[in-house]
Amino acid sequence: MRKITIDKAAEGMVLAKPLKKADGQVLLGEGGRLSPRVITRLNEWEIDIIFVEGEPESPDEEECAVGMRIDTASLEEICATIDQRFKYVADHIVMKKIIRGLKEHFLRKYNANVSGQTDDQDSSK
Amino acid sequence: MSVDKQTIRTVVSKVGTLPTLPYVVTKLSKMLENPLVSAEEVNKVISSDQALTAKVLKLVNSAFYGFPGQISTVTHAVVILGFSAVKSIALSASVFDMFPMENKSLYFDRKKFWEHSIGCAVIARLLARRIRYHDEEEAFVCGLLHDIGKIILDQYLHDEFVQILQEVRERDVTFLEAEQVVMNCTHARIGSWLGEQWSLPAQLRDSIAHHHNPEQSNPEFTLSKLAHLADAFTRAKGIGNSGDDLIHAVSREAWDILHIADKDIPDLFDEIDVEIEKAEIFFTIISEMKSSS
Ligand SMILES: [Fe+2]
Ligand SMILES: [Fe+2]
Numbered sequence: 001m002r003k004i005t006i007d008k009a010a011e012g013m014v015l016a017k018p019l020k021k022a023d024g025q026v027l028l029g030e031g032g033r034l035s036p037r038v039i040t041r042l043n044e045w046e047i048d049i050i051f052v053e054g055e056p057e058s059p060d061e062e063e064c065a066v067g068m069r070i071d072t073a074s075l076e077e078i079c080a081t082i083d084q085r086f087k088y089v090a091d092h093i094v095m096k097k098i099i100r101g102l103k104e105h106f107l108r109k110y111n112a113n114v115s116g117q118t119d120d121q122d123s124s125k
Numbered sequence: 126m127s128v129d130k131q132t133i134r135t136v137v138s139k140v141g142t143l144p145t146l147p148y149v150v151t152k153l154s155k156m157l158e159n160p161l162v163s164a165e166e167v168n169k170v171i172s173s174d175q176a177l178t179a180k181v182l183k184l185v186n187s188a189f190y191g192f193p194g195q196i197s198t199v200t201h202a203v204v205i206l207g208f209s210a211v212k213s214i215a216l217s218a219s220v221f222d223m224f225p226m227e228n229k230s231l232y233f234d235r236k237k238f239w240e241h242s243i244g245c246a247v248i249a250r251l252l253a254r255r256i257r258y259h260d261e262e263e264a265f266v267c268g269l270l271h272d273i274g275k276i277i278l279d280q281y282l283h284d285e286f287v288q289i290l291q292e293v294r295e296r297d298v299t300f301l302e303a304e305q306v307v308m309n310c311t312h313a314r315i316g317s318w319l320g321e322q323w324s325l326p327a328q329l330r331d332s333i334a335h336h337h338n339p340e341q342s343n344p345e346f347t348l349s350k351l352a353h354l355a356d357a358f359t360r361a362k363g364i365g366n367s368g369d370d371l372i373h374a375v376s377r378e379a380w381d382i383l384h385i386a387d388k389d390i391p392d393l394f395d396e397i398d399v400e401i402e403k404a405e406i407f408f409t410i411i412s413e414m415k416s417s418s
Contacts, residue, residue, distance in 0.1 A: 094377065098375065101393070
């Protein structure tokens with residue numbers, strides 16, 4: 001999967017993650033193909049970054065679920081990234097505690113984020 | 126041990142001349158040895174460098190130091206934050222300029238490297254406060270510099286560096302393991318050697334040398350343990366990247382200084398988020414520095 005800025009978006013690219021507006025509305029699902037029409041509208045939808053199929057061409061394009069990009073990652077992706085990072089030390093007594101604490105922390109953040117989004121939607125109604 | 130000495134000698138001879146710390150920072154370090162130095166004297170030294178003064182003032186006025194927008198002069202900063210803090214801030218403000226931001230390697234992004242270092246610095250400072258370590262700003266500098274050996278590798282031992290990164294990707298090992306395979310020497314060793322060249326304080330050099338094996342550092346030194354823990358937390362949170370994204374097992378000795386109950390670990394990560402947010406100014410400085418792209 002490549003994480004690219006929209007200036008690199010090209011016709012025919014296949015989405016590796018759904019295209020979502022800031023309010024969470026899905027514009028084009030995973031597996032969808034970018035058409036010229038969609039590309040020209042990315043700006044207007046205020047989308048800066050998209051995820052498409054293919055091998056990253058630079059470290060910038062590597063996806064980073066953990067970290068500050070919680071808004072674009074699902075809970076499964078977050079946990080998978082954590083497990084990948086800790087894979088060699090997952091049985092270590094201290095690391096087990098850290099992994100548990102870290103997942104709990106992300107779960108909280110994720111829940112806060114999700115409820116924040118629904119709050120926004122509620123207030124706009 | 127002797128093999129290591131031999132290797133470091135080879136490395137040193139290949140590197141040749143290293144970047145030197147700015148005169149102002151060296152001078153400040155010397156001044157710190159004198160407990161009677163005045164805020165006015167510190168001001169005089171820093172003010173001799175206009176660019177540095179501007180940066181220091183920008184930093185001390187950020188949310189990170191607790192007095193946003195309230196400090197108008199260096200003298201004022203020394204009075205409010207203390208001499209040691211201002212010295213650390215001056216060092217932090219200059220270190221990004223000492224190495225170019227342009228990437229030399231495809232799989233080593235210098236901005237991400239500095240993000241990792243800043244993340245570590247911020248977290249080391251937070252942990253220092255938590256365990257009531259006497260000098261939080263020293264902990265910050267220690268986090269900022271702990272992996273500085275990697276930049277030296279990228280800059281001066283580029284062929285070895287590329288091989289190490291290749292090893293990391295192909296065999297899915299940590300940077301530390303890869304460098305031992307490729308050159309039988311580590312970035313920690315190289316970094317501490319740079320610390321000697323820069324005449325950094327002994328404990329800071331020790332923390333750079335032993336941030337991956339704090340149990341082997343001087344038992345009286347706490348900094349290496351703080352750097353070690355901060356490195357693990359930075360990686361856990363995925364802040365920046367310093368050549369690999371795997372996590373090492375945390376040393377028991379280091380973990381024990383935290384005295385943290387299991388149920389409080391998620392809160393610690395929450396606190397880390399808050400601190401990182403306050404430290405935004407540092408990430409902004411990095412992102413605004415010009416790079417090849
Ligand atoms: Fe390191
Ligand atoms: Fe590190």
